[in-house]
Amino acid sequence: MYKITYLILIFTSLPLYFVNAKPVAPQKTFNAASIYLTKLCENDKQNHKKHINQIDNAIVGLSKGQNLSDCFQKSQFFKSNEKNQISYISKDLLKLSGSASLVNLHNDQTVLRLTTSQPWQTGYAFIKSPKTIQSFSTFFSFKISEPYYSGADGFVFVIKSEIENLGGYASGLGYSGIKNCIGIEFDSYLNYEYNDPNDHHVGIVLNGDSLHPLDYSYISPDFKNGNTWYVWIDYNGKNLEVRVNHCLARPEKSHLSKQIDIFNILGNDVGFFGFTGATGGYWENHDILEWELKEKFEPIIKNVNVVRYYVDKSIEISGNGLSWETAFKTIHEAVNQAGCLVDIFIKQGNYLINEPIIIQAMQTNIYGGFEGDENDINDRSSNIITTINGQNFVQCFVVENEKKMLLDRLTIINGKSDNGGAIFINNAEVFIKNVIFKHNNALYNGGAIWNFSESILELVNCLFINNQSESNTGGAIYGDYHSNTAIYNCTFFGNSAKTNGGALFLHKSNADIVNSIFWNNKATQESEISIDELSKIDVSFSTIKGYFFGHGNIDDDPNFIDPDADNYHLRVNSPCINVGSEKIERIDFSDLSSxxxxKGRIDMGAYEFQNTFEIIKPNIINIHDNKIEAQGSISISNQAAHDLIVSLKSETINLPLSLTLPSGITNVSFNLTIPETLINEESTCYTMIACIENYVTSTYVLQIDENKTITFTSHNPDWPGYPLLEITDNNNSTENMEIYNLDNSLNDTNSHTHK
Structure with missing residues (x-):
């Protein structure tokens, strides 16, 4: 018996002109394997070896020509000097029974069709020679098409002890009754009487029993949608893993994983690999498109390229989505077109949806905030808004079954569902940053998000406002059934639940919360955060109304600028400024407003307080015979969202009691005067304190020493927010500037400018 360590089945036909020069009688079409076999017949064994060494991947094809089969019999196996032995196989090395046949499709693609779209059919296709079961890796793709009504019944990937051991006619997926075997079923019909989970699941079955799988997993979307699906099955001698995807990216996490001893099931260390399929009163085509098999554990990885699609609701006619000029008109078009890895750029605007956006690609990154001419996410402006609007009618996003999704720079509003008004996450991984969730509604749990069934959800720089759970728990988020939720630098305000957890409720799940604000959320009990006894939560460096145990937590009013106007930026006197933790790897360098x-201690919540107050410096000094006049200023680093009142206080200097720094203005100047009576005193200090909204921003000291030298000393707090009573004489941060020597100058009128 020859040992083949790497097999690939490809059912793709090639045009005639590739084989015109072959000595074999030409056929209408040949597949890739046929061509290689023909080449082998033209050369001696040494050339066979050389040719095989030059091929990266062994190809197992399906040949239509008997001459090619004869050729194959003459040169069936030739070992190369490579580590992996490579072989080619023709149609004659497959044993086809029942309705199984090779079908040449209209696009010249040849497929292995287990059943046609006809009732009561059963098809079998197995490699004639046994292969090792000690360990293996296999990959194949399939398509189910032309379903009659709901379609039926599905097919099974099978490893069995005897090749003649066939299943029952048109029953049990063609697998029923096969002894000493293991199978992976792809069930496309819902048998209520057998407690099938749904009509699109995959399961591990034993010894011809397709009704009682050892384990099963849902596949989403329905694999009867006519699209190509890809399957990876790997066995390391102890553990059997199954992965399914509708694109070529191999999922990181398996859909099925089971410790199993295949040797004990088959009673042998080799087995026959193949497929069975069946139809009944309903029917469909079951096609195997390609198949690779390695007789060792070595998972098969395919090369996958990231594709970018553009969406612009203002475009008149949808294009191919590959540029702004040819953009899709709807988000659904982009998502439905997506293969494995996809970036979706969405232009600004209000996108009304009438059905959920179902994430189908393995990794989907959805970015909003574009004006419509950018080619990079870093080119976006901070004030561009892209809104996904469920119109109080539909759930906005559904992410299921090992899919990964990134949402960035979106506003999701008016989503509505029984659970998870905006997003439903099921056994998936979702990363959301810079997203606003507003006015989403769930009848039961999770007004905005329902995180379910071992899913991983990470939220960074997100704002949840006025989301609602009408009749149960989790006004904003409901964590359920072994899910994990991480919340970093997020703000929750005004969310509500009927019973518990106005903002967050955890049921048999875990959460990690850092640098976040939970304020004015409402529920009958535990208005901010509520967890059951089977859940675990860690909260730190966060503001939670009513307090929540954890390091660095506070329960002081965060002092938002204007919640009634949806302005959740922090006022200068907010206790949330510079009291967060910077030791979180996933925290972005920017906030929700970009x-x-x-650096250092960042703020709590979605918005970073931006204004830093510069020291008060006299920039013009006028020295007269009876006084010193100076002009000072106070500056902020960014425009304020509201008018700031600056209070000035001094016991020895004449200056205004208060100044107004209007919104949109970053600098205000004022005059100060030191009278002659104080100037004549030696070593006298003149102190001013500047406060904004009753909090100290800087302290300024003017001192004249015995040498009649004026020195200005300023103290800036490390952060805006020191209460006035906490200022001490020990100023650690100072700026000393020797301005003027006053000898012989007081009797003259002089003007000086300090630069």
Whole structure:
């Protein structure tokens, strides 16, 4: 018996002109394997070896020509000097029974069709020679098409002990009754009487029993949609893993994983690999498109390229989505077109949806905030808004079954569902940053998000406002059934639940919360955060109304600028400024408004306080015979969202009691005067304190020493927010500037400018 360590089945036909020069009688079409076999017949064994060494991947094809089969019999196996032995196989090495046949499709693609779209059919296709079961890796693709009504019944990938051991006619997926075997079923019909989970699931079955799988997993979307699906099955001698995807990217996590001893099931260390399929009163085509098999554990990885699609609701006619000029008109078009890895750029605007956006690609990154001419996410402006609007009618997003999704720079509003008004996450991984969830509604749990069934959800720089759970728990988020939720630098305000957890409720799940604000959320009990006894939560460096145990947590009013106007930026006197933790790897350098977060202790919540107050410096000094006049200023680093009142206080200097720094203005100047009576005193200090909204921003000291030298000393707090009573004489941060020597100058009128 020859040992083949790597097999590939490809059912793709090639045009005639590739084989015109072959000595074999030409056929209408040949597949790739046929061509290689023909080449082998033209050369001696040494050339066979050389040719095989030059091929990266062994190809197992399906030949239509008997001459090619004869050729194959003459040169069936030739070992190369490579580590992996490579072989080619023709149609004659497959044993086809029942309705199984090779079908040449209209696009010249040859497929292995287990059943046609006809009732009561059963098809079998197995490699004639046994292969090792000690360990293996296999990959194949399939398509189910032309279903009659709901379609039926499905097919099974089978490893069995005897090749003649066939299943029952048109029953049990063609697998029923086969002894000493293991199978992976792809069931496309819902048998209520057998407690099938649904009509599109995959399961591990034993010894011809397709009704009682050892384990099963849902596949989403329905694999009867006529699209190509890809399957990876790997066995390391102990553990059997199954992965399914509708694109070529091999999922990181398996859909099925089971410790199993295939040797004990088959009673042998080799087995026959193949497929069975069946139809009944309903029917469909069951096609195997390609198949690779390695007789060792070595998972098969395919090369996958990231594709970018563009969406612009203002475009008149949808294009191919590959540029702004040919953009899709709807988000659904982009998502439905997506293969494995896809970036979707969405232009600004209000996108009304009438059905959920179902994430189908393995990794989908959805970015909003584009004006419509950018080619990179870093080119976006901070004030561009892209809104996904469920119109109080539909759930906005559904992410299921090992899919990964990134949402960035979106506003999701008016989503509505029984659970998870905006997003439903099921056994998937979702990363959401810079997203606003507003006015989403769930009848039961999770007004905005329902995180379910071992899913991983990570939220960064997100704002949840006025989301609602009408009759149960989790006004904003409901974590359920072994899910994990991470919340970093997010703000929750005004969310509500009927019973528990106005903002967050955890049921048999875990959460990690850092640098976040939970304020004015409502529920009958535990209005901010509520967890059951089977859940675990860690909260730190966060503001939670009513307090929540954890390091660095506070329960002081965060002092938002204007919640009634949806302005959740922090006022200068907010206790949330510079009291967060910077030791979180996933925290972005910028906040929800795309403003940079400062180094060191960052703020709590979605918005970083941006204004830093510069020291008060006299920039013009006028020295007269009876007084010193100076002009000072106070500056902020960014425009304020509202008018700021600056209070000035001094016991020895004449200056205004208060100044107004209007919104949109970053600098205000004022005059100060030191009278002659104080100037004549030696070593006298003159102190001013500047406060904004009753919090100290800087302290300024003017001192004249015995040498009649004026020195200005300023103290800036490390962060805006020191209460006035906490200022001490020990100023650690100072700026000393020797301005003027006053000898012989007081009797003259002089003007000086300090630069």
């Amino acid at each position: 403003n940079l977060r400062q």
